[in-house]
Amino acid sequence: RHPLATFFHLFFRVSAIVTYLFCDWFSNSFVACFVTILLLLSFDFWSVKNVTGRLLVGLRWWNQIDEDGKSHWVFEAKRVPTIAASTEAEARIFWLGLIICPVIWTMFFFSTLFSLKLKWLALVIAGISLQTANLYGYIHCKLGGPKTISRVTSRLFGTTDVPKRQSRRIAEDGTEDHGKTGTR
Amino acid sequence: DLWGPLVLCVSLALMLQGGSADSKDDGGPQFAEVFVIIWFGAVVITLNSKLLGGTISFFQSLCVLGYCVMPLTMAMLVCRLVLLAGAGTVSFIIRLIVVGAMFAWSTLASTAFLADSQPPNRKALVVYPIFLFYFVISWMILTFTPQ
16 A cells, blocks of 8 residues: 555665675775765664654654653554555565564674674664664554553644644653663 | 754765875775764763763754764865865964864854753763863864875
8 A cells, every 4th residue: 555655664774785785896985885874774764763664554653852851752553443455465564674674784793793894883883773773663662552542543643743632652751860861 | 853963974074084094095994983983972972961960861962962063064174175275384273263163162052052951060070071072073173184
């Protein structure tokens, strides 16, 4: 049902990995490869977090900051009445892409470390962080459990403002007073 | 919003590479170096300010520190232009003044955000790492000599 979203979900991640593996063929310049891969990883992070998760599996997560500066991580899941075959296929592609790529980047991390090509290490670490962040966020959404059940209207997905309406949400308080960061 | 800091960081790193080091290296390690200094430095400052009991959120602080690199990026641009005209004493003085002014701007701007979120007796403890961070970046900019 969402061919464009499916395409882009995989496109940026796979391009980043392919560019990393074959950067010597494309260009002699380390800098060009570094910047290209970094931009691909950033576009991938943005699109998976904001677009493809919502469209393909009906999950979303974000961080919002109150007036008094406290930050909350919110994880939401859309309650779907029926699962169509196309939705299942999309969901499978989504999760496969989401899980396999961080694993690949972790392998790159070890291969870079042991082959001592340390100038790539920063990039690999950035890749792992960005991809794992999305993986973690979506798993958290998924495993939120049927604790609070409400209907999420489709109009909600048009905006990422604070939804005052009901939705199945697992709100996490990342309060700052015990000195830990607001992230998880 | 970390897009702005990303763009600024990449531009600054691009302009800083290929400096006085090995020219056959294509400035690769230096590029990654600038990147790591900026991001790792920003993370450390954020952690420091949070451990001191600051009320600002982690990513907000990263965002502020990243955006406050903008004056220094402009300073780098000006320095590169000035260096095209020559590398003598006059050019050095111009670069020194520009970099100094932009450094002051960066530090004051980010301090305005980050120090306010601290209790009053801790402000200096938070300001010093920020000062050092922008000082290091300014130093890299000022000592940049094109190949």
